[in-house]
Amino acid sequence: LPYLIDSNSFDPNSFYPVERSFQDLRWFGIHIGASFWTMAGFIVLNYGVGTYWFGQGLNRCFHNPKATLINKQQSYWLTASFQAVILGFALNPQYKNWRGYTHGLEENSQMLLVFNVVLFLALIAALSPHRQTLQDWARYRHQDRTFRKKGGVIADLIWGDKSPAVVAVAINCAIASAMLLTWILLWPANEYKIPALFALLLNSSLIMIYATVAQLMLLMKTQKRAAGAVIAVGGLILLPPILFWIGSMTLYETPAIWLFSVFHWGILPYANGSVFLAIIAQSLALTLFNVQLGRQLRQAGESTTKALLSGKTEKYQARVSHLIH
Known part of the structure; x- marks a missing residue:
């Protein structure tokens, strides 16, 4: 996680290129930053999961505005x-x-x-x-x-x-x-x-x-x-x-x-x-x-x-x- 923070840091001593940070990106040991397709697939997957949960909340509130979001x-x-x-x-x-x-x-x-x-x-x-x-x-x-x-x-x-x-x-x-x-x-x-x-x-x-x-x-x-x-x-x-x-x-x-x-x-x-x-x-x-x-x-x-x-x-x-x- 620090590679995402340090890549945008204003401290010149902690400069870490953005391209390199994404190339080193790993998830459960899977080198998802190794290629464009694995990175794009992971982004789409997370976007889909987030959209699903967002849709669940909208669906509940649409049918019953007084209901909790989930x-x-x-x-x-x-x-x-x-x-x-x-x-x-x-x-x-x-x-x-x-x-x-x-x-x-x-x-x-x-x-x-x-x-x-x-x-x-x-x-x-x-x-x-x-x-x-x-x-x-x-x-x-x-x-x-x-x-x-x-x-x-x-x-x-x-x-x-x-x-x-x-x-x-x-x-x-x-x-x-x-x-x-x-x-x-x-x-x-x-x-x-x-x-x-x-x-x-x-x-x-x-x-x-x-x-x-x-x-x-x-x-x-x-x-x-x-x-x-x-x-x-x-x-x-x-x-x-x-x-x-x-x-x-x-x-x-x-x-x-x-x-x-x-x-x-x-x-x-x-x-x-x-x-x-x-x-x-x-x-x-x-x-x-x-x-x-x-x-x-x-x-x-x-x-x-x-x-x-x-x-x-x-x-x-x-x-x-x-x-x-």
Whole structure:
């Protein structure tokens, strides 16, 4: 992956001809940059896969504008296919004379984490239902007698279109992490292996926090819930590094603080024992957010059910009084 970055770098010391970068392009060891036809075929293949997923989203929204862009089953396949594509490039790191092969692997793993953050932000937006849908789901879950026969809450959280997206995002994280974890474990023993594993864990934890916060914002009673979710998640991503920079908290002096930002993968070599503290803190925050989400879902379902029951009671009383008179 660095050959694509260095080929467009403004640093004269890192100049790498564009033609040479594409000639060295490999995917799962296949030298796709060796000829024009293999390169063109690979581009067409990726274009076709991207068009397919884009068409799936358009098709769902055309038939039901209130539906999520993709369903949860499609998201699992999308994540797996995306990981396969980007992981194929990461297997063959391009490195300079003063950098070793293992350092190239570490750089590629960091780039994959960045790509995954972008992917999961898109998945969160595509999978998260809004307040009315969640209210209907919460009421349906309490009233439908066949709900348990269909697999209950767990099955609906995994496959259902109207249920919260947090569990689906967690499964997508597990799919992506399993593929990247297998690759990292196959690295030769080096000093970058353990930091790469911690970076993968912290990245998944942050993604889950973003997903839960976004779902909480979409459950609010305000009119502009989507804008609120974007602002909240964007603030979680951008505000920490901005505040750390304003407070003169450098990476080398206070690395533990930077572990709570999305750029944690660059701080791990300097964090030492602070990684475990960051993992515990993020796990605690994720637990609290999910407890709050569960509480709000229960309240939404109960309030909607009570409103319906009270409405039916009022109609029944009005009918009885009409018959009496």
